[in-house]
Amino acid sequence: MASHPNSSTVQIVCHVPDTLLDGLQVDMVLHSHAFVIRKTGSFRNHTVRRVMTRAPIIITTIRGGLANQMFQYAVARRLAYLSGGHVVLRLADDFEAQHERVFGLRHFNITGHVMYESKLAVTLQQLFPAHPQPIPEKIIVEREYQEFVPYSGKPALAGLKTLLFVPELLAWRDSIQLAGYWQTERYFADVPNLIRHDFTLKDPLDARNQAMLARIRSRPSAFIHVRRGDYTSPYFARMFGSFPPAYYHHAAQILRTRFGADLPFYVFSDDPAWVKQNQIGGPDAVFIDWNDDAPQCDLTLMAACRYAVMSNSSFSWWGAWLGERPGGMVIAPRIWFKSIPEFQDVVPDRWLKI
Known part of the structure; x- marks a missing residue:
């Protein structure tokens, strides 16, 4: 048995060989005191625990791409860390089909329990048998997120409905359910080292990315991230909008003026043809265009750069x-949401806005 460092927790631990867990989803089902491992997915875990605890349970709904998932995890991780509680990552049963996304957090050194919607209640009761109420009554849902919350029409819904910063979360030390995007560091600014540690890669980069990482680290360099894709569609163009080449050229010139005309630029984009055609980063820029199925690798390369030019993208933000x-x-756009101009919390004041 082992004790949780921040609470009066007793754990009954069942260690499972790595070879058994490769390619498996750990489905924590209890029969008396036995654990059953079911082959249901690709998430990998090393230890299955039954936790005898009354510590807070922080449930955060996971939705969207990797960068959105990172914000959703970070806000919950801080709350759990400061309260001695537990992170529960809540996924829709058809997560990948519904969102055309993958559970990208699995590539990082995150902590917490991954649970699917249909099994949430029973799994929480089995995993936390001593907890008086494993599913929290308190719920905070962001305004723009409400349509995606499966329990949004039920009377149990409580809390704020806003896309703006929710300061009451900073002092919260009890169980809670969260559903939103939480796109501001203000939710975890007091634990930056914790969050950065959790977002390190579990597995080493492949040879090509390792070589590029070494090249980036060999001298001070800058990345430019260009988000286009769905931002160019009429719906998202009204909400976000994509920036013209002039924005990126201006930002690159600011960096060259301050840090040297020979500053190397590494360009990342979901529209490689557009950035090459418009010479984003200049004629000598290096275009990283081989990690379409491994965005966590792009983030690692971006984070290795000393200087950054962002688009209005959460992926840019995390890089x-x-x-x-x-x-x-860091150079960031002055306006993040065209449709919500009052939303200014996403870009920290210390970053240069143009």
């Missing part, structure tokens, strides 16, 4: 934030 260091600089 810049993870790579922040003394002497660096």
Whole structure:
């Protein structure tokens, strides 16, 4: 038995060989005191625990791409860390089909329990048998997220409905359910090292990315991330909008003026043809265009750069934030949401807005 470092927790631990867990989903089902491992997916875990605890349970709904998932995890991780509680990552049963996304957090050194919607209640009761109420009554749902919350029409829904910063979360130390995007570091600014540690890769980069990482680290460099894709569609163009080449050229010139005309630029984009055609980063820029199915590798390369030029993209944001260091600089757009101009919390004040 082992004790949780921040609470009066007793754990009954069943260690499972790595060879058994490769390619398996750990489905925590209890029969008396026995654990059953079912082959249901690709998430990998090393230890299955039954936790005898009354510590807070922080349930965060996971939705969207990797960068959205990172915000959703980070807000819950901080709350659990400061309260001695447990992170539960809540996924829709048809997560990948519904969102055309993958559970990208599995590539990082995250902590917590991954649970699917249909099994949430029974799994929580089995995993936390001593907890008086494993599913929290308190729920906070962001305004723009409400349509995606499976329990949004039920009377149990409580809390704020807003896309703006929710300061009451900073002091919260009890169980809670969260459903939103939480796109501001204000939710975890007091635990930056914890979050950066959790977002390190579990597995080493492949040879090509390792070589590029070494090249980036060999001298001070900058990344430019260009988000286009669905941002160019009429719906998202009204909400976000994509930036013209002039924005990126201006940002690159600012960095060259301050840090040297020979500053190397590494360009990342979901529209490689557009960035090459418009010479984003200049004629000598290096275009990283081989990690379509491995965005966590792009993030690692971006974070290795000392300087950053962002688009209004959460993926840009994490590349810049993870790579922040003394002497660096982040250039970000002045307006993030065209449709919500009052939403200013996403870009920290210390970053240069143009």
